[in-house]
Amino acid sequence: MESAFAGCGRRMEPAAGGRGGGSSSSSSEGGAAGGTRKQLLDLPWEDVLFPHILSCLPLKQLLILQRVSKAFQTLIQLYLTNMRCFDSNQVGPHIPKAAFCTLLKDNECLQQLLLQNCSDWLSDKELLPVIGQNHHLLQVDLNGCAQLSRHALVAISLSCPNLRQLSLAHCEWVDSLSLRSLADHCKELESLDLTACRQLKDEAICYLAQRCRRLKSLSLAVNANVGDTAVEEVAKACPELEHLDLTGCLRVKNNSIRTVAEYCPKLRTLKVKHCHDVVESSLSVLRSRGVELDVEPPLQRALVLLQDVVGFAPFINLQI
Template identity: 25%
Template sequence: MERQTKRRRKTLNSSLQQQIIASSIQTRSKTRSLVIDFYFPDECWEFVFKFLINYGNSDGNNRLYLRCLSFVSKQFLSITNRLRFSLNISNSTRPLLPRLFQRFTNLTSLNLTHFRGDLDALLAEISCFPLNLTSLDLSQKPTIPANGLRAFSQNITTLTSLTCSFTKSINYSDLFLMVDCFPNLQMLDLRYSYDVSEEAVVHVLRTCCNIRHLNLTRCSRVKLRTLNFKVLKLEVLNLSFTRVDDEALNVISKSCSGLLQLLLFYCSDVTDKGVNHVVENCTQLREIDLGGCDKVHANVVASMVHSRTSLRKIGAPPGFDLSDTEKLFLHHGCYVS
């Protein structure tokens, strides 16, 4: 009896094990089937990741999602690598550049603001890699790395945006070098570079025929009075905190009649006369900032809205009261702040 009981138990255990194994195999099969059914090609994942990064992204923090997503799988790592278009280079990341450039194959923008070292040598090193860069940021440097830019431009000819803001010393020859190295520039940012001269900026505008965006904030030596030729493609001009005056605005508005955005924040020498030159000659103007222009009368806002219908945003001068005219301006499709 005992032997028969043991045999029955073994048979039952064996049968139970077979059922468990069969059930496990069936579950795995269903799981694989589901995985196959829910497989997304890389292009779809790229779309999803771009949505996560860009949706509601006002401060750039959403890009941190890339780091989290890259931990999920090798497939996600490969996709997030392709979605990385900018790189900040510091002293700690420089030894890793070969690996980083090999990993992020779609880089278009480099920021060297936080690098403290031999900038000429770094730029020469970067030029040895097959990169299709369009943007370079060299802000907060004591001088312009002339030798490095020459080496950089020999192999990287795709650059269209150059930022050299807060540079302690930029002389005439530095700007000549920039346009010689990068004749296809569309954006040049020289804000808070106090040594920039009028003659050098005029040369930039004459030579770089494709320039669309020029930031001269706090470039106190520049007025652009000597601009005596057409700058057809310039769309955005920032002259905030400069000594530009009515005469200069008359010249600028005739030479740069295609301006879409003109920023004159705290330009204390500008009056109604200069503003009227701009409104009359810049027929496509969409935005103008007159904040802090204490010589511009508040009444000029109403005349601007009515005479230049392309305007969509106005930074009003001091003393302007929006309460009485808000509905009227909004009716014309212009936001006044």
């Protein structure tokens, strides 16, 4: 990498206020007249390099690129300060805690913060400063970040009023009070993943649904405390709902599924696997509307079972 960019790094840091020699037409014309060979860093940084080149490179490569020269280090640091998306997947599975704090310490422009690979070390101490200085966040993914506390969700709700997507899957620290804070301050939410947030009960989900009426995608999966009361309130309060995941919600029964069918005309997918009290009588209406379900119709399930037993499925005319 260093040898590949060695020629590009000969140029020193740009003049004050220029942020890239290419932004100065007079210097460019003078260089061309003198026959000076143009370098990559002569291109305008914020107008060309940032949006059209650096934005196409994974973050891990950008961190390597800053080793080429002092000029490249300045370029990458300025880019990180103005970066719109931080995705821990681009850095690798074991990003050092100190590196995370250094990368984002000056950034106030983030719109996406995806930290699903930071569950081993991410705590409130590292996350809260980043959340506190980024008020334009639209998407936050904390999937599996078990070392955080309810203060993280409260901070998100207070700092990110325009939040659209939030994943809190497998974050068992999410409780009713922190979810209420989210519902009170983030009313633009469209997608929320509460998979395995086992502290939450019907009352908290109802409160959320009544205030976040723009929800299009909601997961309440793997929560034995969620029952018909919560599902019915979600259905009635969120008419824009398109995706609902109730996998493993053992207290959900047919009545709430019928309410979903009645009040959610835009529903596209419904997951009810392992909801043992949800049967075809309530699912058939959704199935007839073309809603994608994760459980097969009874006849199809019987054929699969028969195939497992005898090793093949006999020909049956399903149109009969």
